[in-house]
Amino acid sequence: xxxxxxxxxxxxxxxxxxxxxxxxxxxxxxxxxxxxxxxxxxxxxxxxxxxxxxxxxxxxxxxxxxxxxxxxxxxxxxxxxxxxxxxxxxxxxxxxxxxxxxxxxxxxxxxxxxxx
Numbered sequence: 001x002x003x004x005x006x007x008x009x010x011x012x013x014x015x016x017x018x019x020x021x022x023x024x025x026x027x028x029x030x031x032x033x034x035x036x037x038x039x040x041x042x043x044x045x046x047x048x049x050x051x052x053x054x055x056x057x058x059x060x061x062x063x064x065x066x067x068x069x070x071x072x073x074x075x076x077x078x079x080x081x082x083x084x085x086x087x088x089x090x091x092x093x094x095x096x097x098x099x100x101x102x103x104x105x106x107x108x109x110x111x112x113x114x115x116x
Contacts, residue, residue, distance in 0.1 A: 002082065004040045005064040009055050012087055025054050 010018045022032035031047065034040055048059055055061075065082035097105065 001066055001068065002079075003038070003064045003066065004043065004062060005038055005084070006035050006040075006051060006055075006062050007038050008064070008084060008087065009057055009061055010036075011089060013055055014090065021054075026050065 007018065010021070015021045018036035019032050022035055023029060027035065027047070027050075035051070048062070051062060052058060060082065063082050064084045065079045067079070067083070094102075094105065
């Protein structure tokens with residue numbers, strides 16, 4: 001089944017208060033609550049575009065696919081791109097990194113940002 005999972009991208013972006021972030025950026029209270037809790041039945045294209053612009057992502061980044069156990073189809077189906085592994089927050093990844101490695105990490109991040 002395909003799920004809308006904006007919480008994953010909000011977490012990856014380090015947004016600690018999704019509701020506040022969303023309302024501050026023009027989403028009405030109920031929509032912000034639903035988005036922050038991944039309780040979306042449908043989303044308007046304008047809202048999807050706004051989320052993508054705010055989170056610097058594509059619509060594919062906001063969706064997740066969890067195949068059923070009896071899934072039919074090949075192992076290389078395009079939906080496989082939407083299978084998401086749990087992603088730790090960046091702060092968790094770097095908390096044990098030696099301080100002298102931080103400039104190296106900063107350089108890698110700068111290079112990744114410039115590659116877009």
